[in-house]
Amino acid sequence: MVDGTERDGEPDARARTIEDREPDARARGRNRDARTADADRKRRVESAGTDREAITFGREGIRVGFLTTVPVAIGVGGYGVAFGVLANRAGLSVAEAALMSATVLAGASQIVAVELWTDPIPVAAILVTVFAINLRYSLMGAALQPWFRRLTPKQIYGSLFFMADENWALTMRELTSGSGRGAFLLGSGIAMWLFWVGSTIVGAIAGGVVGDPARYGFDFVFAAVFVALAVELWEGRSSLVPWLVALAVAVVAAELVAGRWYILLGGVAAAVVEVIRYDA
Amino acid sequence: MREPLSLDPFVVAVILAMAAVTVVTKVGGIWLVRHVELSERLEAGFSVLPGAIVIAVLGPELAAGGPAEWGAGAVVLVVMWRTESILLALCAGVAGVVLLRSILSV
Structure with missing residues (x-):
């Protein structure tokens, strides 16, 4: 290319x-x-x-987003079950676990939160940790701006509520293909939401009965979605430098810094290098 | 064990605060770039974000895995590259990782 x-x-x-x-x-x-x-x-x-x-926001986009995401959401459901089990062990009721999945909708931060959950609940520690783990979503959301520019604030912020890693990845893939389906994120988010909340309830009820998601390879779905997306986002030689920067910074940061800061650091480092290289 | 449908008001408040913090992170980035005029130079920086974020997520994820995950990652890469079907690539990857783990653990 x-x-x-x-x-x-x-x-x-x-x-x-x-x-x-x-x-x-x-x-x-x-x-x-x-x-x-x-x-x-x-x-x-x-x-x-x-x-x-040419961006649109309609039923068609919601439908396509939903259907494209269902197979991925089934894999994510493996994690929802795991989260439900952990929430149950941490002392949350089924309704409370389901409420958390329905309103927070950010897997890694929820799992860490219930691991921190003790009596009395360390509210400040939980909120700071949730913020730190989820800050990467700011960067992911900002990356959608070129396509979302023409949408109304209600459409943008409503869709972003449903954004998680996997459906962000699928949405980037959809939008970079030039389909112009602005409602794809909302449709894919609804699929994620249904499976995430549903599987949380299953896990919270089943408690310790359910096994490890790794046994069925569900733990690999996350990485697989991102490998597939990387294939689609590769733009030839112009991608090489930013990708190598992101890779190096993220791998080193993952070793040195606790939590998920490495995603943010890798992404920002690549953007900064690109800004410096521009015109240089 | 607690009643499945019981909702403790304090627990609900903590969960809603978690939700509020998460919403701020999800909408904060795009809110910022919508309200700040970007130069062409900065926009070039933003244009590499999608790929860079994907790699930043993926690098440590795969580094933490082993030969089974790397092999299955290669399977996803090849299937995706050849077929451009995400569903096929995912199925091949998950099947691949289960197979490789069982082979390699023997």
Whole structure:
């Protein structure tokens, strides 16, 4: 997809200034530049601009999002059962465990929260930990902005309530394919919500009877979704540097820093390096 | 053991506070970029976020695994690359990890 032409050539820098002034030159420039890695990066920024014109928010998007996510949500359900079991052991009632899954809808933070759950409940520690574990969602949400720009605040924030790792990944895949289905996140989120809450209830009722999700390979669904997404997000040579930066920083940070900060650190490091490389 | 449907008001309050904190993290990022004008340079930075986040999630996840997870990860990669079907890739990956774990643990 990228032929490896020099990306930082003078002509490109000039083209960029012209493009900034003239929309027509920009459109022509897009075709011509599509061969260079630099333009590839630029096209992404611009095509985000085109995509947002064509974004829709309707039943069709909800339906497709829901159906695409069901198989993944079944795998996530393995974790919901595990969470239900842990919540039950921590002393939460079935209704309380279900309420947590229905309103928080963020697996890792819920599991850690019930592990911290003692009597009296360490409220401050739980809230700070939940915030720290879930801060990565800010970055994930911000990554959706190019497509969500045209949606109403109600549509955006309503959809984001249902965002979890797996359906964010599926939504990125859908939107980068150019389908313009703005309601995909909401539909996929509803699927996640139903299976997450349902499996929590099963786990909380069944208590210790249920086995380890690893026995059925459910624990691998999470990694598998992200490997599949990585394949789709690969944009050729222009992806190489940011990905290597993200990988190196995340792996090192995971060793050194407790919790899930490594996701945030890896993502931010890649973005910072890209900002520095831009025009350089 | 507590009644399945019992709701302790304090527990409910803690859960709702957890929910509020989580909602802030989920909407906070996009709220910020919607209300701050981004330069082209910054937007280029944001455009690498999706891939970078995926890799940042994946790297430590796979590093914490072993040969079975790495092998199954490769299976997902190849199936996804060849078929572009997420369902097929997931099924192959889960089947692969179960198979590899049973082989490697012998």
